[in-house]
Amino acid sequence: MKRTDITKQGHGQLHATDPEYVRLVSLISDLWEEAKAKAAVAVNTELLDANWKTGQYIVEFEQGGNPKAKYGEKLITNLAKDLTRLRGKGFSRSNLIYMRKLYLTFPKSETLSHQLTWSHYFELLKCDDPLEIQFYMKECIKEGWKVRELKRQINSSLFQRLALSTDKQGILELANQGHQVLTPEDIIHDPYVLEFTGMPQHKRYKESELEKALKANMEQFLLELGRGFAFIGRQYIIPVGSRRFKVDLVFYHAILKCYVLIDLKRAEIKHGDIGQMNLYLNYFKNEICQPDDNPPIGIVLGAKKDELLMEYALQGIDNQLFAARYQLYLPNREELQAQLNILLDNTKSK
Known part of the structure; x- marks a missing residue:
């Protein structure tokens, strides 16, 4: 149908350019846009919590001594096979390893930010340094980085480059607060x-x-x-x-x-x-x-x-x-991290 007007009972025809009708369309459109956004947030929250809870179950099972008695090092492998058979995709060995690491890195669920997706955390957990994880997490939230942008910043060793360019005491502050831009010096990278x-x-x-x-x-x-x-x-x-x-x-x-x-x-x-x-x-x-x-x-x-x-x-x-x-x-992340570790060791010794 190519008609763009509608019939309003008792008022004859109402054209699509009528201000009241335009407002009605806008209200309904905004309502559904907001509903979809809230649904996406709710789904992300539930999935992230489920990933964290899965990691908790695995760690608690391990700490109970069960893997040594029954499964040993094959626990994750067996879980991946059985959960995939029962629930389908999403339970690869790699995913389960990172769910376990999610719980170990954030043992208190309230420290997780639901502003980030599981895909964000999957990339964050590839970092071994807790300070580095904390920095990228803060920056992700503050800057609204997509996963692709987060991966690029990690690959370019942004944390190590910024940390090595500051004073020793500034490294912990960088990790805890993210990158603060207060002076011209704060915007300079090298390299x-x-x-x-x-x-x-x-x-x-x-x-x-x-x-x-x-x-x-x-x-x-x-x-x-x-x-x-x-x-x-x-x-x-x-x-x-x-x-x-x-x-x-x-x-x-x-x-x-x-x-x-x-x-x-x-x-x-x-x-x-x-x-x-x-x-x-x-x-x-x-x-x-x-x-x-x-x-x-x-x-x-x-x-x-x-x-x-x-x-x-x-x-x-x-x-x-x-x-x-x-x-x-x-840059070579391993070399930069080694330099950063030396700087942190010198900081701790003072």
């Missing part, structure tokens, strides 16, 4: 991991190619930059006298309430790159920033940097200017 661009690690490429790859993968780049970033544009023109300069990438940070300028360098960052970014920041302060904006932040992002050279190049600069590295491949 930034840009594996999502697909740029070949050993092949020569131009800075403009890297810039285009970042823009083409802006959603992933914003995830790597962290919370609060909004993309303004690329190749932002800065006219100074008769000359025109271009900033590779410009963002606005909603939390710090300031512009963030990023200049990309294919090779090692040079001292001249620092001076150029300082010029850009001065221009933005005088010509672009509004009275309620905080001073802009500049990040020179290169494949390499000499720490001592950067220390001298940045000395005496009043602007918020940082030099940081990027890499086109995922």
Whole structure:
């Protein structure tokens, strides 16, 4: 039927554009949208609780000494076969192992967040460090990460990179509170991991190619930059006298309430790159920033940097200017975790 009007008893025909009818459609549509959302939350809550309870049953059975007497190491394998036969999919050996780990990691059910799905917890439990699990759990809830985004952050060793860049006491705070963005230093990563661009690690490429790859993968780049970033544009023109300069990438940070300028360098960052970014920041302060904006932040992002050279190049600069590295491949999580463990051991010994 192609008719778009309806008949209302006692009032003749009511057209689909009638305000009252439009409101009726909207009310019913919103009602069902809300009902579906509540149903999804309820289902997730029940499934998560069932997974946790399953883990509890397994652990309590093990602690009762039963597996040694009857099943030994084959307990999970036998459970997987029998539960799959009885209940169908969802009871693979891998799933049961992670249900057991869910209970052992969160022995108190009230510490589970039902804002996350079982798929989130499945990825979280692949981490062995309790501090790491806690950090990603906090960030997931705070940032609303989907499972795909969580997997990317774990694979890129976000926790280890942030933890190693803070002071010793800050590691526990990072795990307990998540990543707090309070100062310009809080938004700096070193290194930034840009594996999502697909740029070949050993092949020569131009800075403009890297810039285009970042823009083409802006959603992933914003995830790597962290919370609060909004993309303004690329190749932002800065006219100074008769000359025109271009900033590779410009963002606005909603939390710090300031512009963030990023200049990309294919090779090692040079001292001249620092001076150029300082010029850009001065221009933005005088010509672009509004009275309620905080001073802009500049990040020179290169494949390499000499720490001592950067220390001298940045000395005496009043602007918020940082030099940081990027890499086109995922870091070695085991090596980063080993460094973090040494830092934590030193912390505990003091």
